[in-house]
Amino acid sequence: PPREGAPPRRRDIVATSPFLRAAAGDRPDRVPVWFMRQAGRVLPEYRALRANTAMLDSCRNPDLVTEITLQPIRRFRPDAAIFFSDIVLPLAAVGVDVDIVAGVGPVVAHPVRSRADLDILRPLEPDDVPYVRTAVGSLIRELGTTPLIGFAGAPFTLASYLIEGGPSRSHIRTKALMYSEPELWHDLLGRLADITAAFLRVQVDAGADAVQLFDSWAGALSEDDYRRYVAPHSSRVLAAFADDGIPRIHFGVNTGQLLGAMGEVGADVVGVDWRVPLDEAVKRIGPGRSVQGNLDPAAVFAPGDLLAEKVRDVCRRGAAAPGHIFNLGHGVLPESDPGVLAHIVDLVHQF
Numbered sequence: 001p002p003r004e005g006a007p008p009r010r011r012d013i014v015a016t017s018p019f020l021r022a023a024a025g026d027r028p029d030r031v032p033v034w035f036m037r038q039a040g041r042v043l044p045e046y047r048a049l050r051a052n053t054a055m056l057d058s059c060r061n062p063d064l065v066t067e068i069t070l071q072p073i074r075r076f077r078p079d080a081a082i083f084f085s086d087i088v089l090p091l092a093a094v095g096v097d098v099d100i101v102a103g104v105g106p107v108v109a110h111p112v113r114s115r116a117d118l119d120i121l122r123p124l125e126p127d128d129v130p131y132v133r134t135a136v137g138s139l140i141r142e143l144g145t146t147p148l149i150g151f152a153g154a155p156f157t158l159a160s161y162l163i164e165g166g167p168s169r170s171h172i173r174t175k176a177l178m179y180s181e182p183e184l185w186h187d188l189l190g191r192l193a194d195i196t197a198a199f200l201r202v203q204v205d206a207g208a209d210a211v212q213l214f215d216s217w218a219g220a221l222s223e224d225d226y227r228r229y230v231a232p233h234s235s236r237v238l239a240a241f242a243d244d245g246i247p248r249i250h251f252g253v254n255t256g257q258l259l260g261a262m263g264e265v266g267a268d269v270v271g272v273d274w275r276v277p278l279d280e281a282v283k284r285i286g287p288g289r290s291v292q293g294n295l296d297p298a299a300v301f302a303p304g305d306l307l308a309e310k311v312r313d314v315c316r317r318g319a320a321a322p323g324h325i326f327n328l329g330h331g332v333l334p335e336s337d338p339g340v341l342a343h344i345v346d347l348v349h350q351f
């Protein structure tokens with residue numbers, strides 16, 4: 001069904017883009033490439049724009065969001081744009097006291113640890129994030145035929161920030177709650193799934209051409225725990241977009257043991273970090289899904305010849321999947337040289 005807000009002509013043209021064709025399991029004439037965290041601190045023009053504005057305030061300013069999303073498109077000419085926002089924005093929009101602290105990440109003032117704490121997580125209404133609709137609308141006009149990826153954090157990754165109160169290596173409090181109070185856990189993840197789906201719905205209805213669900217910290221779980229405590233909720237988020245005719249990308253870090261399970265929750269494309277080679281990842285994911293990845297973000301710092309060989313190796317192994325979208329195995333490291341990122345785009349396109 002036609003989506004509201006997106007002019008039909010643009011959607012028809014964008015459907016033939018290398019990014020959307022690869023996502024659909026096709027082999028376009030070039031391997032499409034974009035970078036997670038392509039907008040941001042790696043670009044001097046981003047640092048200049050953001051100098052006096054807090055991260056979440058930038059996300060609420062449609063002019064800033066539009067400009068920051070477009071900056072890496074002008075510089076790198078990648079095959080897709082990713083909407084500039086953050087996974088904690090919808091939590092802030094429903095009233096969670098969360099801030100993004102530079103060099104740390106999201107910090108939650110009152111962590112969620114009991115049933116009473118759940119009340120803060122009311123459903124997200126489209127009018128809670130009017131700036132998202134405005135920014136996506138202006139972006140699809142500015143982007144022309146370059147596809148726009150909308151995104152959100154998956155329930156488990158959001159729950160970890162909410163329960164720990166900030167970034168965590170061990171996820172101790174998160175797992176303690178998951179194991180000891182399963183009913184509360186599933187209630188929490190259910191609410192987060194609703195918020196996440198509503199946040200993605202605003203982006204898709206405003207014209208986003210694809211969605212990526214980031215379960216960045218799911219790799220901390222065994223496959224068994226992932227299937228029992230997490231998969232049903234991620235599944236529900238992705239199922240909400242089954243009839244939109246847009247690809248759903250699902251990504252996590254350190255998820256070698258989960259690739260099969262993550263492919264089963266309703267993703268059209270599975271994002272793979274750099275620890276598992278793509279041809280091996282394809283075997284674990286199973287047939288019918290495209291892959292996205294997976295150059296080590298630190299390979300950007302390798303000598304030119306070795307970098308070029310690594311880029312080609314990723315492209316060769318990616319050919320084992322029905323469709324392959326080139327990316328790094330996680331976000332661009334802030335110390336990366338933007339010139340090297342532009343060179344990687346050329347190397348992938350020449351492959």
Ligand code: CP3
Pocket residue numbers: 035036037038039040041050055082083084085086087088100101102103104105106151214216331
């Ligand atoms: O270019 C893009 O990829 C789009 C923008 C984007 C941001 N965050 C902007 C951002 C995306 C897709 C995200 C998702 C996100 N946010 C994730 C999932 C992706 C991943 O990395 O696994 C996670 C876990 C977060 C939470 C978060 N927000 C972290 C861990 C940080 C870094 C904190 C730091 O300073 O080291 C943020 C802040 C953030 N989100 C920045 C940007 C550009 C940096 C803030 C700044 O520039 O001051």
